[in-house]
Amino acid sequence: MKRPLYYLLCAIACTSMVSATMPMAAIAEAIRPRATAEQQAQADAASSDTGKAEDGANTSAAADTEEDGTATPTGTSAANTESANGTAATPGTPATPGTTAATDTPTPSLLAQATPTPEAISTTSQTTYAHSATATQNGVTFTVSWNDAPAGTATTFHVTQANGSSQAKARMDVPTYWDGGSQESVCDPSRPAWASYHSLGTAGHDFTFDFTASGTYRIHFYFMDNDRNDPQNDKGIYYLRTTAEVTVNDAARPSVTQIVNGAVNLCRQQTNGSKYDMALWLHDWTLDQLEYDHSLNWCSAESGLTRHQGTCESYQRIYSKLLDAAGIANGRITGNGHTWNAVKIDGKWCQMDLTWDDTSDN
Incomplete structure (x- = not known):
């Protein structure tokens, strides 16, 4: 019975000595939950973010x-x-x-x-x-x-x-x-x-x-x-x-017409000039410019080419402007609250629905 009592007294004495030498702040820090420290680090990182403004209006x-x-x-x-x-x-x-x-025509930001x-x-x-x-x-x-x-x-x-x-x-x-x-x-x-x-x-x-x-x-x-x-x-x-x-009038933000003409010029350089190859190139280029706007708010060529968001109206309008600039006959088809393009290639009309062709989002 004496030996267990002796061990108990020794344990109490050791605990008292450690408590006396460690400050209360250090004790609190040691027992603070890890999640709290991580949250504080995230808050410190977030507070250091800064933004940049662009001129030109x-x-x-x-x-x-x-x-x-x-x-x-x-x-x-x-x-x-x-x-x-x-x-x-x-x-x-x-x-x-x-x-x-605009007087200058740099390419648009995505x-x-x-x-x-x-x-x-x-x-x-x-x-x-x-x-x-x-x-x-x-x-x-x-x-x-x-x-x-x-x-x-x-x-x-x-x-x-x-x-x-x-x-x-x-x-x-x-x-x-x-x-x-x-x-x-x-x-x-x-x-x-x-x-x-x-x-x-x-x-x-x-x-x-x-x-x-x-x-x-x-x-x-x-x-x-x-x-x-x-x-x-x-x-x-x-x-x-x-x-x-x-x-x-901002050189860093070209107009819709400038963006369209620039794309068509590049298309002529990278294709053999046939209407089929150009229509396909411009089709794929359009899909790279925007994603479908599920808020159903943005519906223009302006929004698709400079905000990179748009509904079917944006897809149809952008592609129509590109085809017009390339000299390819085209038309507009609507039905059931949707719109898409008609394109005349090699004397035959075909339908092209860029909204549903944008498989990355649809």
């Missing part, structure tokens, strides 16, 4: 109204800036002289990112802007204001009202894009985000959008201020519109 303002409204554009002179930091070039897309939107839909952000404290467009009706004035922003970063459009009621609302319509060729809607206007009105209140509301290609973008803003249930508060404004135009 020119802006101008225009305004128009409906139903007896008047419009006054201000700040219409554009502030010209050029990109100092070009995005990564895509091999095999040479520049093409003689296009309309990593361009963009804000997909108009999005509310915290109300800005800024009170002065480089550009604005106004519309007035029934004594109420609606104003859209914005500053020049580097191409590829979000431009904020600040919308306010003066002399309106608490019912005043606004929405941002789908931007349209034009670079000397055909005009197109960048996004699908049927998506709910583009039809949603937001209350202006006294602070206003902010919308954002990214401009990713050289060319001209036009954005309509729609306003309403009415309350049939409260005649004293009814301003009678059901449809009032003002328009903002933003012109991008």
